[in-house]
Amino acid sequence: MDEVISPTHSVLLAQVRQADASHKIDTEHGLLRGKHYTGPARVVYLGDVAKAVLAQLTNPDTPVFTQAPGYNEQRWTLVVNSGDLRVEIQSLPYWGWGLLTSGYLNVIRLGGPLAERARLALDTSSALGQSPWEMAHQHAAERWANRRMGFNLKDNERSWRNLIDSGKNDLTEIIERMRSKAMEVWSEAVDDAQEWRAIIDDDLHMARQALSEDNAPGVERAMARLEATLIQMSSDPDAEYVAAPSDRYSDGTDIAASNTKTKGEVVELKASLMEEEVVPFIDLSGGSPADEEA
Numbered sequence: 001m002d003e004v005i006s007p008t009h010s011v012l013l014a015q016v017r018q019a020d021a022s023h024k025i026d027t028e029h030g031l032l033r034g035k036h037y038t039g040p041a042r043v044v045y046l047g048d049v050a051k052a053v054l055a056q057l058t059n060p061d062t063p064v065f066t067q068a069p070g071y072n073e074q075r076w077t078l079v080v081n082s083g084d085l086r087v088e089i090q091s092l093p094y095w096g097w098g099l100l101t102s103g104y105l106n107v108i109r110l111g112g113p114l115a116e117r118a119r120l121a122l123d124t125s126s127a128l129g130q131s132p133w134e135m136a137h138q139h140a141a142e143r144w145a146n147r148r149m150g151f152n153l154k155d156n157e158r159s160w161r162n163l164i165d166s167g168k169n170d171l172t173e174i175i176e177r178m179r180s181k182a183m184e185v186w187s188e189a190v191d192d193a194q195e196w197r198a199i200i201d202d203d204l205h206m207a208r209q210a211l212s213e214d215n216a217p218g219v220e221r222a223m224a225r226l227e228a229t230l231i232q233m234s235s236d237p238d239a240e241y242v243a244a245p246s247d248r249y250s251d252g253t254d255i256a257a258s259n260t261k262t263k264g265e266v267v268e269l270k271a272s273l274m275e276e277e278v279v280p281f282i283d284l285s286g287g288s289p290a291d292e293e294a
Contacts, residue, residue, distance in 0.1 A: 005162050009111045012121070012163075013145060013156045014132035016091070019074055025065055032063040032078060039129055045074040049106045049124075049132060050089050056123040057082040074104055078244065082161040085112035095140040102136040108147070116232040119216065121160060122167035126214040168211060171219050175207050178223050178283040184229050196233050203229060 023039035024033045033041055044065075046054075054063065060082040067077035067090075075098065077090040088109040095103035110117045123124035125132055133156050135141035142153050149156075182200045190196055210218030 005114060005159075005166060007055055007114055010117050010121075010163060011107065011110040011136075011149070012110070012132075012159055012161060013141075013149070013153075014049040014106045014108060014124075015135045015141075016047040016049050016074075016101060016106055017130075017136070019045040019101045019104070021045060021073070022051075025068055025076075027068075030065045030068060032065065039234075042218075043073055044069045044076060046093060047074070047101070047104065047106065047109075048128065050091065051086075052124045052127040053087060053089060053108065053120065054080065054144065056127060057085070057087070059083065072098060074098065074101070083112075083116070085110065085116045087111075087120070094144040095137040103140075105135065105141065105144075114166065118163045118167035118170065122164035122214060123216055124159070125164055126216070131157075131160075133160045164214070167216065168214070171211050171216060174223060175204065175211065175219065178226055179204055182226060182230055185234050190233060196229070199229050202227065 021043045022035050023046050024035055024037050025031070025044045026033050026037065027040045027042055032044070033039075035043075054060065057080065060080050063078045063080040065076055065078045066088075067075075069076040072093075074091055075093065077088065079086070079088045081087075087242075090107040090109075091104055092107065093103050094105050098104060110120065131178045133153070135153065138153070145156065146152055166238050182204075186196055186200060187193065203222050207222035207226070210216075210222060
């Protein structure tokens with residue numbers, strides 16, 4: 001696999017199966033915009049593949065069209081950068097003069113670290129829910145790929161699978177590292193050792209199950225739970241902390257230990273303070289004691 005995958009770039013073909021007028025192109029700056037954009041714009045049909053690719057990018061720049069759609073709103077080229085990863089997506093017809101959506105494919109050119117390209121391929125394939133290299137019109141796609149790209153559909157499938165496998169191998173290594181770390185932290189001497197071990201095993205099982213389903217975010221969530229479990233398990237249960245008061249009002253028993261007064265002295269002090277705070281009653285009714293006696 002290492003001999004097949006380039007360390008710097010990848011070129012992939014993907015079948016477009018759905019497309020709608022859900023986006024616009026900002027005609028002033030050539031930027032991709034949402035369909036509710038109110039500035040000068042034209043409609044562009046992105047398609048399910050392009051949407052899936054863009055959705056998997058982490059903190060991407062705003063995509064820029066290097067070839068804007070014209071009369072054919074589904075024929076375009078855009079470029080987007082996300083960290084060290086550069087993605088170019090080109091939408092082209094390969095069958096039926098582009099009259100139907102199934103006659104379009106996307107040429108995806110990736111540049112950047114292998115790990116990021118592999119993760120993008122894995123996430124995109126998982127998001128689409130189908131194999132992106134499977135073409136709706138095999139013979140036409142085969143001829144188009146040989147003539148325009150210089151490789152056949154088998155080569156394209158191999159490129160997709162190699163990237164996906166590389167991404168899954170990276171996740172497998174993450175799971176194994178976390179398992180080794182968990183075994184270093186956990187031991188029979190830990191309080192409630194068996195309960196902690198059950199939690200660890202459950203998180204590892206969920207991570208492996210997510211990996212088997214090509215669900216990379218699911219793997220990351222399981223690993224995050226395991227990380228939190230290890231932190232909680234390795235924390236000192238006897239560490240000093242200030243507990244929240246159970247009552248709304250203090251009864252004097254929560255006075256700091258450094259206070260030298262005894263409990264009886266505290267009660268007397270509280271009583272004297274209460275006496276000082278007594279407000280004398282004043283009769284404002286207007287009558288006098290003499291009138292009352294009369």
